[in-house]
Amino acid sequence: MGEKRLVVQYMVRGSNKSADRGSEGRARSFIVAPRIIYELDFLFVLLFDRIARSIVRAFELERALASSMIRTHPLVYGARAIGYTVISIFVGMSIVSLAALLGSNILVLASILMIGILIPIVVFTSFIAYPVIMRSRRRNLTESELPFLASYASIMARGGISLASAMEAFRRSQLFQGLRIEAQEFFRRIGLFGRDPITALEEIASYHPSQVFRDFILGYVITLRTGADVIHYLETKVEDFFRRQGEMIRQMVQRLGVYIEIYMLVTIVGGISLFVLFTSAGGIQIGGRYSGTDPMILIFYNFLGLPLFSAAIMYAAHTTQPRWGIEFRDISYAALFSALFAPILYLTVVIMTGGYLVYSGIFTRQSVLGQISGISAALLTVSIPTWLAYRRATKGLRALERHAASYIEDVSELRKTGLSPEKSLIEASKRDHGSLNPVVRRLATALSIGMDIEDAVRMSLHNTRSWLLRVMFRFTIDSIKVGGGSPEVFYLLARYSASISEAYERLRSSLRLYIIMPYIGAILFLVTSVVYLSLVIARPIPGLGGEVDVASIHKLNMIASTAAIVNAWIMGLVAGKISGLSIGEGFKHASLITIVSTIALWIFSLSTMPP
Incomplete structure (x- = not known):
């Protein structure tokens, strides 16, 4: 048992030493967190040793961690996944028990029970998926920048510089994310483990998730060891990379098209279906009488589920697209600065249009439209200045x-x-x-x-x-x-530059096709909700008598319309990210979709909804 404890301490310390080094020199309060993580890892390995080994074998965590450059011992990582999953099970049980003690209604209790069940599933899945995500990120980063490495290596080879020496330029450069990481790993193996440059290149390639990068590096090593023409090999690979760019762009466009189609399906079809099911299942009875059913499920879906799903789609698009760009920090600052004024403009519009009445429980057509106008004004306050800043920064690039x-x-x-x-x-x-x-x-x-x-x-x-x-x-x-x-080097550089610029332009032109889909989806979602409420729910059935509960209709209309405006704004961000390759471009489409949706909402509400 004592030997086991020593082995566990060695593995856990090795897995956490990077965190310990990162915390050196910080305040004492910041050192507590790595220490707690170290103690928890130590406890998890002692308790879940056998289960962790099974997890490592089942999900091939050893290779996944190595290829994703996560420097954690596989056994420690597997035990950590099991340990935090067990903790999340107790957290989920506590949430469900608390909801039952508070006497919540059956719909809320069922929702909380579902959340309690999902928490441990999400935690365990996150631990298993994290190496896969990081491996995919490393592969995409490297493959998007690999033509630049091959081009640079072929240019330097004419000056007698080897690929191993050329890696120094990528280690110092801030222009490349993926290649800079690979260069740092290359010199880490040389400086820390004493590897020679060729062996270090082989080791990096052997566990690399990108087959293209692996073939390129191993081909270079074989060419170098056999005494073949290295310059000819590098220039041939560069030509091959640029020939394959057309196929890579086609695959990228297809993948991004699938993303936006799935997004439209979940957002539009899912949102409308849930809205119709809620009202037809008793949320609002025919004739407009409110049945008392809690609309929390609509609120969760529209204001939590869809934004999170939109963020996931934008992240998926980000990992798919090439990393050819510089981060614009002033655009982020413009968005944050504009967000400070958004509440002020919201309150101003709400007071001027009568939207503030909804806070007193007065739901009329005018108060709902005033509330929607205030939300639209706040969203536009964020998106329009940010897009103008992005436009000014990228104009003429x-x-x-x-x-x-x-x-x-x-x-x-x-x-x-x-x-x-x-x-x-x-x-x-x-x-x-x-x-x-x-x-x-x-x-x-x-x-x-x-x-x-x-x-x-x-x-x-x-x-x-x-x-x-x-x-x-x-x-x-x-x-x-x-x-x-030399003239040949400048000629190669000009040819490579023209090919890369042309590929980027082809990609942007191919993606413009998908820009219209979010506009159609946003208008469809908004119009369907308003028309359904006004023509199906808000009309009393002849012969049954009774009056329409107008306040309930307007209350539900405010939930649906607010969700439509907010998600229309988010749809614009998704559209810009997918079709314009940038979130900055998405602020333009977010502004346009929000304006169009707000105008459509006013038109249909004034013409169909009761006052």
């Missing part, structure tokens, strides 16, 4: 990237005349390159006064947000410093 390829091609032609690389850059800037002219002329001015090329490029690209342009100039600098900037 695509044109810059198109002109950059032609500029580097001009440099290649000038190099063939015998001019030096710096002189070629200066002379090429005298030609017309459209929106790129300010950038290349700043570069030419800096080079003319004798500034180092790296400093000159950094100055010329100041406030330029194009990720692809920064990558192209980074490759240009390294090709000049290492290989002397």
